[in-house]
Amino acid sequence: MILATERLGVVYGDTPVISDITLGIAAQRVTAFIGPSGCGKSTLLRCFNRMNDLRPDARISGQVLFHGQDLYGEGVEPADIRRRIGMVFQKPNPFPKSVFDNIAFGLRINGFRDDIGDRVEESLRAAALWDEVGHRLRSDARRLSRGQQQRLCIARALAIEPEVLLMDEPASALDPIATRRIEELIGELKQNYTIVVVTHNMQQAARISQTTAFLHMGELVEYNDTERLFTNPGDERTEAYITGRLG
């Protein structure tokens, strides 16, 4: 287990968002978090790179363990955690800079010591984007298609050599073809990275993940092999959700 939570709870202001979640995430696999809107799956994801710190009203209880170390423990530097645990967001959010600078930014601020140009190319190749944008590294990233922008955001995250990639509904703002390319990419990346994907699309979870967690109203209802969870759910709420009666 590269990542684990121990009785994790998150409260925004006075509103509990998730509570008492204990689960472990295996390395080099794709883990999917599914559940209806507002079930807390994104909030859970954002505990793994301390993104919830940015919300002043968020309070966390319990533990999040990364290689057995508490991410919320004393002396843990969020910036260091976020380099090692990357994140891709729902809406592609490239910087209003060139393709090259989008990737170079993370390298520079984290003190990358090798050749930045080489690393930019490697990252774009890893995100299956090099063939499309390799010849226009200097053009503004916002001129790329949305699907390309999202793969640029993945390339940007990969460039700083994270161990884990957190993806918050990475394809929900994309058309079906772009979605498929992202899904294929996730399949390739899992050989080298641990991937956690939040999705509201059950078919997508079934296609890309090996393990699935079903959350409902801030609670972890079921956590199992994806195939088992979808063919033989152990909880009636899971069954209701995957058959479309709950959502």
Added chain:
Amino acid sequence: MTDPVAPRGGRFDTRLAARRRAGVAFRWLCRGAAAFGVAALVILLAKIAADGFRMLSPDFFTQYPSRLVERAGIRPALLGSLWLLALVAAMSLPVGTGAAVYLEEYAPRNRFTRLLQMNIANLAGVPSIVYGILGLALFVRFAGLGRSLLAGAATLSLLVLPLVIISAQAAIRAVPSSRREAAFALGATRWQTIRHHVLPAAMPGILSGSILSLSRAAGETAPLIIIAGLTFVTFDPASPLDPFTVLPLQIFGWTADPRAEFHDLAAGGIVVLTAIVLLMNAAALLIRKASRK
């Protein structure tokens, strides 16, 4: 009942003609209100131009005030105004932007911050003469700066600071949070996020807001009557510690003169001051427009 369009009348008295007339009347009312503002500005500018333009000669810009109308000019007042604007910009922009960054990016969202915020908004509405009295006590007397450019600039900086802070805050708040999240998620610290993403994105808004605030300072008279008090300066200000006058004060002094010829000098000064303010506002608009692309 196969007709999809409901029959007229029935249980409704639609009074369509009256409703349409009310709509037209309201549109004209709004149009009139807009025209009134524009017309007032145009008439004002035309009046200033008619009285003042013929005063604009090279001599008018290079001569010092004089008891003789034909030998009087605005040189020290113009230099004083430019000095003052530069000093106010140098003081209020870094402090104002810094305060705005603190309030938007660092300050905890608690009661103290809200109180601070409310105070800043209130300070923006304090009459400028009050700042003049404060400046006299604080900078001229207590800090021992005397009636110097520096004391005047410090006073006007206090005056425009709330405006600079509020407009810079608006510019910083307009930076989408997805931009900050993107930077944080790559391991950027808060300072790196602000330095590389928030400030560059907010800079056009901060600049245009600051220029508008500075143009307010350029036309400010009341506090400077208290701080500087001079309208008859016959030397160039050479350092921030020199006594000074500014265009609005010079204009004020000439209009107060009982001799009518001096009122024409005032009109000439008004043309110059108005041109400076309009140019600054145009620059702010251009920056804002260019950043939208």
